[in-house]
Amino acid sequence: MSETAFRYLNRPARRPEDYRLLTGHGRYVDDIDIAGALHACFVRSPHAHARIASIYTSEALAMPGVIAVVTGSDLLQWTRPLRMAPPIEGLLPVEVEALPTEVVRFHGDPVACVVAMDRYAAEDAAEKVYVEFDPLPAVSDMWRALEADAPQVDPMVPGNLISHQTFAHGDPGEAERTAYRVVEATFSQARQTHVPIETRGCAAVWDQGREHLTFHIGSQVPHPLRTQLAARLALDESQVTVISPDVGGAFGQKIALYREELVVAALARHLRRPVRWREDRLENLSAAAHSREDFCRTRAAVDQQGTLLSLTLEMREDFGAYCFFPANYLARVVAMILSGPYRLEHYAFDVKVVLSHKCGNAPMRAPMSITSWVMDGTIEAIARALGLDPVEVRRRNLIKPQELPWRTPTGELLSDITPTETFETLVRAVGYEAFRVRQREARAKGRYLGLGLCNVVEPTTYGSKFYKAAGIPGSGHEASWIRIEPTGVVNASLGIGPTGQGYESAMANAVAEGLGVDPSRVMIHMGHTDVAPYGMGSRGARSATAGGGALFLCAQEARRKVLAIAGARLGEPVDALRIVDGCVERRDGEKWLETGVTLSDIARQAYLDPTSLPDGLTPGLEFHLAYDPPAMTYSNSAHACEVELDIATGALSLVRYVVAEDCGTLLNPTVVEGQQHGAIAMGLSGALFEQMIYDEAGQNTTGSLADYLIATSAELPDIEIIPMHTPSRSTAAGIKGMAEGGVMGAIGAVTNALNDAMSPFGVVADRHPLTPMFIRELLRDSL
Structure with a gap:
């Protein structure tokens, strides 16, 4: 379909979600009123590296309003550890406990959790939890981390080298030997963090009668998060519902299931009472997730006119203390796409990712x-x-x-x-x-x-073939469903997780274009795992290509059935009909004429008079489609x-x-x-x-x-x-x-x-x- 053929795509439109967001009617996790909810507060390590000698909780437990104080040993009984071990050459496996039981690895590492009747009581009680630490040497520099005598961050990662990949195409060495000149350059990014306006937070409700967990959280990936949450709690996915309401920014920080969120869910189940948590800005800056902190050195072989003959890349990245993502992933994309729009044939890279006693890394926008x-x-x-x-x-x-x-x-x-x-x-x-x-x-x-x-x-797309080629388990597909109601209004859903990007208007346009209705007639439903089809969520720039593409194709499938019903009703061939703004039109030579039949008419017939439908068509107008875009x-x-x-x-x-x-x-x-x-x-x-x-x-x-x-x-x-x-x-x-x-x-x-x-x-x-x-x-x- 050419750009000129589009009726709604490529045309600016107001974002319908802006009304509620700009007038204070948005609904975030903290806006969800949960009767009787307890509040959690985490006790965090003041040391970058220390052995946990003992944890004294009696004084905190004696304070008014305190319900429980739990530590890593308690969580070991209620949760399974995260094992990050994709089968990638040069990448070492690691495991992460819900809370550390023996050693803390960065300044801000959570070591205990206090649950109380309100947040004030929980924070006051957290100050009364006494943790006896035996401080250990720490390493906070990625170059020092690779030295032979550097303190070890993770016992499963000797030498702190969590990932090491090399690659060569062509013969960069020969190109350098014959080049007019070899030019070196270095580049270094500082460690950064995401700074969303809304910090991390969640609320967990355990229904003992149904043995079911409802988990409210601002998430970019509701379905994958549900899968991981269920697995770590030893539950079936049918026992967990993840609901992600409006989200005040994420930028990659709200993809992983973090330890605090897992602890809150486990506590709700254990106490059989709702538990909620909201981190403050200090916690977000120091203990949520960081990113960047990488170093690159290039060697470019060139001729006298500056033509690039070969390029070699040396890259180092500091991944922090814990791996909630495969440690090679972020650096690998840099090395994979480095040449960008430039002509290059001879290329090699050496990429090392190291651990240090800092907050762990997560993807950050780009x-x-x-x-x-x-x-x-x-x-x-x-x-x-x-x-x-x-x-x-x-x-x-x-x-x-x-x-x-x-x-x-x-x-x-x-x-x-x-x-x-x-x-x-x-x-x-x-x-x-x-x-x-x-x-x-x-x-x-x-x-x-x-x-x-x-x-x-x-x-942009990161399709399934990309993950397969990278050796990373997972999918890049997106799923969608569309339901045209008996009145002709359209409900649609997909698995991406909105965090303020304007998906409601964008995705409504994709449906409207594929089906032939005005976007105002389309309601998009996202962020609820019991409603949306299983999708891979929002990350990178995949939401438009994978999510919008899935809805556009699903809407086209819906249009074909609608026109099939209309064709039988009007006695016209389907290829002589089209839908414009919810009205069926027929071709008359070079002109399109109104038929008087609307999408509402077709919808009523499909639901309420199914015996009148053409042979082979089932009642109703409900459609489901999964779309796997190109690898990249x-x-x-x-x-x-x-x-x-x-x-x-x-x-x-x-x-x-x-x-x-x-x-x-x-x-x-x-x-x-x-x-x-x-x-x-x-x-x-x-x-x-x-x-x-x-x-x-x-x-x-x-x-x-x-x-x-x-x-x-x-x-x-x-x-x-x-x-x-x-x-x-x-x-x-x-x-x-x-x-x-x-x-x-x-x-x-x-x-x-x-x-x-x-x-x-x-x-x-x-x-x-x-x-x-x-x-x-x-x-x-x-x-």
């Missing part, structure tokens, strides 16, 4: 965020080393339109992307040549401007950031930000634009401000928003978006998806802009955050 900065930063390094224009070096290495589809060295197939087109459009939009003139004039007056460019190829599809974009640097203070001002993006067919351009703004803001914030800091003893020194800084609207520029969308030929409706590319592009664009501004001083920023203190440190010896 877990492969460093990728585009590394690749485009390498291009910038080549241009600096050879004295070439970075735009011309990019042009020389970009995959040309006639070279597509392009098979990357790691086997990824790039097709239906437009990197050359988006890049050239961006260069024109920012007035590249004119900027260079302005830059020279400004430098003559003591002002330092910089322009940073970054090309992005964003992986890609969208692409080109980013530009203009900055001005105050060399006296190191302050960096963001002057202009422009992005040209191609993400295929849009479910709702209003939602897409919001995602673009949000992703770019997140990337800029991470690059400029965010850093989770641990001292040598493993103490987290950034446990509040006074210490862990994030960007506000005052620090962010206006964002100019140039839409250049072209459909995919391999997905339903041509959807490519997007959500994370803005993070990737922003990180590279702003860092390249700073380095452009600092170029007269011969220094290069190769690590984040780009704080004024760091910039002044770079410039100090050059001024």
Whole structure:
């Protein structure tokens, strides 16, 4: 279906969910009133690494309102440990208890849980739980963690090396030996965290009569979370219902079943009373989940014109103390897609992931965020080393339109992307040549401007074949159902978990387009495992391609049955009929004429007069469809950031930000634009401000928003978006998806802009955050 044929897709529309969210009528976990619910509070370790000698609970138990105090030994009787052991070469297995019974592994590790009549009593009692620790040496640096005498984080991981993968395609060594020059560059991201407005929380209700658990939680993946929760409680999945209401942000932090949530569920079952928990901001920053903290070194072999002959990548990532995800996964995607939109044949990587005494890692919006900065930063390094224009070096290495589809060295197939087109459009939009003139004039007056460019190829679908090829158990499919009610209104559902992205309007558009009804007639149901079909949830940019694609195809199936009934009713061939805004029309030559038959008429007939249906058609209008998208599809974009640097203070001002993006067919351009703004803001914030800091003893020194800084609207520029969308030929409706590319592009664009501004001083920023203190440190010896 071409873009011009769409009636609802590719057209901006208001988000219907905004009314309740903006007027205070949203329904979050804390808005769910549960009579008689107890409140949980966790006792956490003040040490990064220590042996638990003993835990004294008597004083806490004696306090008014306290119902129970439980420890890891109690949870061992009620839960099963998490075993993370996918069969991947170079990845070691690990196990995680509900609460540690012998050793704590990071500052903030939960060691006990107090349950009381209200939150105040629980928090007061938690202070009366006395834990006797025997402190042990800690390691909080990923380089130190790999040294032979480093303290061991997990006894199942000798040497703290949890994952080590290598790869080679072609002969990078030979390319280096014959190259004009080999250019090295390094890149380092700080440890970051997700900072959702709504921190983690849950409420568990155990029905002893039915032996059934209802678990309220803000989750991106309701069905997979239910599967894991049931398994760890030794229950059948039919004994567990997960309900995820409105969610105040997630960004990857609300995918895993964390230990606190498991403990709350186990306590509700054990006490036979509802139990709820909400973490505070200190807990969220220090003990929820972290991300990023990775280091990359590239070696690029080039000819005299800067043509990339080979590339080798050395990557190290600090995964923290616990693995709630396969430890290789985040780094593997970086290595897999590193070449992005650039032509490369000889490529090798060496990726090591280490454990340390820090909070464990989780995916964070764009877990492969460093990728585009590394690749485009390498291009910038080549241009600096050879004295070439970075735009011309990019042009020389970009995959040309006639070279597509392009098979990357790691086997990824790039097709239906437009990197050359988006890049050239961006260069024109920012007035590249004119900027260079302005830059020279400004430098003559003591002002330092910089322009940073970054090309992005964003992986989106993560279909089942991707997981199979990666050796990771799991699926990338999505399931949907549609039910046209007897009155003609449409209910639809799918397995993704919304966390504020605007799925209700986007998915309603997918149904409306496939069926032929107005989106206002479609109600989308998500986040309830007893209602929604089993799906893989929201992560990455899969929701549009997999979820929207599933609903679009399911709606087309519904339309075929509706038209079959209408055709028999009207005595017309099905291919001469169509549905527009819920009305059946018939073709008369080149014109379409109204028939007077509506979707409501067909629905009433299907449900209330089934004997009148054509032979072979069953009563009712209910449909179910599962869709497994391609192993991987890609969208692409080109980013530009203009900055001005105050060399006296190191302050960096963001002057202009422009992005040209191609993400295929849009479910709702209003939602897409919001995602673009949000992703770019997140990337800029991470690059400029965010850093989770641990001292040598493993103490987290950034446990509040006074210490862990994030960007506000005052620090962010206006964002100019140039839409250049072209459909995919391999997905339903041509959807490519997007959500994370803005993070990737922003990180590279702003860092390249700073380095452009600092170029007269011969220094290069190769690590984040780009704080004024760091910039002044770079410039100090050059001024």
